[in-house]
Amino acid sequence: MRFIAIVFTLAGLTGCQVEDTIKDKVVEEKLKILEEREAMKAQAVSQANDGMVLIPAGTFSMGSAKGFPHEGPVHEVTLDAFYMDTHEVTNAEFAKFVEETGYVTEAETWGWSLDFAPDDRQGMRVPNAAWWLKVDGVTWKTPTGPGSSIEGMEDYPAVQVSWTDAVAYADWAGKRLPTEAEWEYAARGGLEQNEFPWGNDFKPGKKHHMNIWQGRFPETHSPTDGYEAIAPVGRYPANPYGLYDMAGNVWEWCSDWYGEQYYAESPTKNPQGPELGDEKVTRGGSYLCAGNYCVGYRVSHRNKTATDSGLPHSGFRCVIGAD
Numbered sequence: 001m002r003f004i005a006i007v008f009t010l011a012g013l014t015g016c017q018v019e020d021t022i023k024d025k026v027v028e029e030k031l032k033i034l035e036e037r038e039a040m041k042a043q044a045v046s047q048a049n050d051g052m053v054l055i056p057a058g059t060f061s062m063g064s065a066k067g068f069p070h071e072g073p074v075h076e077v078t079l080d081a082f083y084m085d086t087h088e089v090t091n092a093e094f095a096k097f098v099e100e101t102g103y104v105t106e107a108e109t110w111g112w113s114l115d116f117a118p119d120d121r122q123g124m125r126v127p128n129a130a131w132w133l134k135v136d137g138v139t140w141k142t143p144t145g146p147g148s149s150i151e152g153m154e155d156y157p158a159v160q161v162s163w164t165d166a167v168a169y170a171d172w173a174g175k176r177l178p179t180e181a182e183w184e185y186a187a188r189g190g191l192e193q194n195e196f197p198w199g200n201d202f203k204p205g206k207k208h209h210m211n212i213w214q215g216r217f218p219e220t221h222s223p224t225d226g227y228e229a230i231a232p233v234g235r236y237p238a239n240p241y242g243l244y245d246m247a248g249n250v251w252e253w254c255s256d257w258y259g260e261q262y263y264a265e266s267p268t269k270n271p272q273g274p275e276l277g278d279e280k281v282t283r284g285g286s287y288l289c290a291g292n293y294c295v296g297y298r299v300s301h302r303n304k305t306a307t308d309s310g311l312p313h314s315g316f317r318c319v320i321g322a323d
């Protein structure tokens, strides 16, 4: 009966009118979605007023000829403006997201994750990186296994979050992960071909500017930078854009798939990374990075991790487009 009534109503209109009505509806819906998105973005930007900084649009030389081969070729990249979190997403921020959404991280789903263990603990070791151990009960709340906790560590970066977890957080916050190009551009702080986020001096004024590993990794360690392992965010000077910890402390997820040869074929404008890949890019190095090993704290250094992997020295920060 209802169906007949609808058909009758439609038949009452001319074909053109029906089409126009449908078109209007589609346009209306699209406008509504756009408006909602804009509102979300505006809200995220204003909420984050003191938590994000504007990274101005510009062109820079991405990569380095002084690092590992995949850091080259140095190539010109032009980016639109964006806002970036001044610090890595903290445990307090991640906890708020979990509280509001009931989100369960991948490590919590699997029931295990990886821990740094250059000792003789028995268990499943990661091939080619024997100091990584699969440990049951490792999660963002218990980052080194049962008995560990993040109590009192509200202002430490959230770790043991997979790429998928990081994207879920970003969606919730109305933000997104930075592209690899955005990350490097922001980390360089407006400087040209600098080694570190603040310039070329490893220790300006003989003062540590990042939380890394002092000694020969992984055998000897004498943490003169003040932190044996993870540090709270923002304990070292910010770079010229006002970004903290773009070198050291924890690795940061980017949105790009990792492509070893990508720099040779990268588009100039707003590159998004290869279309497909096995692992996602991580940047910035961590408290485990040492001069004798990966030198991961160099601003052009590239690293990669499987999307479902959480690690005790890997976190993230977010961005929002500014246009």
Ligand SMILES: [Ca+2]
Pocket: 211, 212, 213, 214, 223, 225, 226, 227, 228, 229, 287
């Ligand atoms: Ca350290």
Ligand SMILES: [Cu+2]
Pocket: 285, 286, 288, 289, 290, 294, 295, 296
């Ligand atoms: Cu490293």
